[in-house]
Amino acid sequence: MMANQSSEIEPKLLPGDLAIWFFIFMELLVFGIFFIVYAVMRLQNVELFNQYQLTLNRELGVANTLLLISSSYFVVRAIHSIRLNEVQCCIHWLYAALAGGAGFLILKSLEYSDKFEAGIGLGTNTFYMFYLSLTMFHFLHVILGMLILFAIVIKAKRGAYSADNHIGIETGASYWHMVDLVWIILFPLVYIIR
Amino acid sequence: MKSAINIHLIWALMMLLTLGSYFIGESGSGGVVVMLFLLSTAVVKSVLIIRDFMELRGVSFLWRAIMYGWLIIVSLSIAIIYIISIYTHGA
Numbered sequence: 001m002m003a004n005q006s007s008e009i010e011p012k013l014l015p016g017d018l019a020i021w022f023f024i025f026m027e028l029l030v031f032g033i034f035f036i037v038y039a040v041m042r043l044q045n046v047e048l049f050n051q052y053q054l055t056l057n058r059e060l061g062v063a064n065t066l067l068l069i070s071s072s073y074f075v076v077r078a079i080h081s082i083r084l085n086e087v088q089c090c091i092h093w094l095y096a097a098l099a100g101g102a103g104f105l106i107l108k109s110l111e112y113s114d115k116f117e118a119g120i121g122l123g124t125n126t127f128y129m130f131y132l133s134l135t136m137f138h139f140l141h142v143i144l145g146m147l148i149l150f151a152i153v154i155k156a157k158r159g160a161y162s163a164d165n166h167i168g169i170e171t172g173a174s175y176w177h178m179v180d181l182v183w184i185i186l187f188p189l190v191y192i193i194r
Numbered sequence: 195m196k197s198a199i200n201i202h203l204i205w206a207l208m209m210l211l212t213l214g215s216y217f218i219g220e221s222g223s224g225g226v227v228v229m230l231f232l233l234s235t236a237v238v239k240s241v242l243i244i245r246d247f248m249e250l251r252g253v254s255f256l257w258r259a260i261m262y263g264w265l266i267i268v269s270l271s272i273a274i275i276y277i278i279s280i281y282t283h284g285a
Contacts, residue, residue: 011254025260032268039275046283062216072247073205177248184239192219193232
């Protein structure tokens with residue numbers, strides 16, 4: 001009875017490999033510092049930041065937010081599927097998540113293309129320097145997250161995962177959710193809040 | 195089954211919060227209240243991701259403290275700096 005009680009209150013283990021969580025904490029630390037530095041720099045250039053924030057494409061920004069949130073949701077569905085030993089279903093959800101990531105990259109590339117055609121670059125002003133460096137840094141994380149998800153799909157197709165063994169999928173999923181989490185803060189900070 | 199339904203609702207809620215933030219941003223409204231509302235919306239979505247998507251609900255306090263601590267420090271810092279900017283620049 002006592003043993004049962006103690007096992008009931010025992011905390012769950014972190015999903016996935018512990019090492020990915022240290023990586024996630026480091027990434028969040030870097031992005032967190034970046035966000036606070038952005039806010040501090042804005043404090044010294046409020047008019048400039050407010051003026052050029054209006055030049056950003058908020059429609060693409062919100063579409064990208066919806067894509068990343070949905071992509072994260074698809075990854076959750078993939079995890080639920082593999083826990084039920086539905087490997088094919090898990091693979092389909094992972095493909096859906098990858099499609100969400102690809103959609104994000106396409107829309108972001110369109111956004112960058114508009115800015116570059118207008119002659120805007122890192123040296124244009126402080127706002128654009130932060131906008132480009134923050135979003136491009138995040139863009140690279142989306143690519144890395146997609147590579148991880150793609151590697152998981154390949155392993156899943158080879159039968160590497162099952163209801164009893166899916167730590168690899170949880171590891172990739174945790175990283176992908178971190179990419180989403182960062183964008184959830186980045187999008188309102190850079191595109192909307194003034 | 196219940197948790198699967200919850201996940202659908204959480205996804206739908208996050209989509210609605212995102213659209214809500216966008217339309218408030220588009221309305222051109224400013225000021226402390228709007229800024230805090232938009233930031234709070236982002237914080238709520240972040241909590242849902244950490245708790246339900248990353249599945250940190252029920253893991254040891256240390257891990258949750260790191261994740262929520264990060265969120266609190268970042269969002270509070272942004273809120274304080276933006277409040278200062280609104281009161282010093284009127285923007």
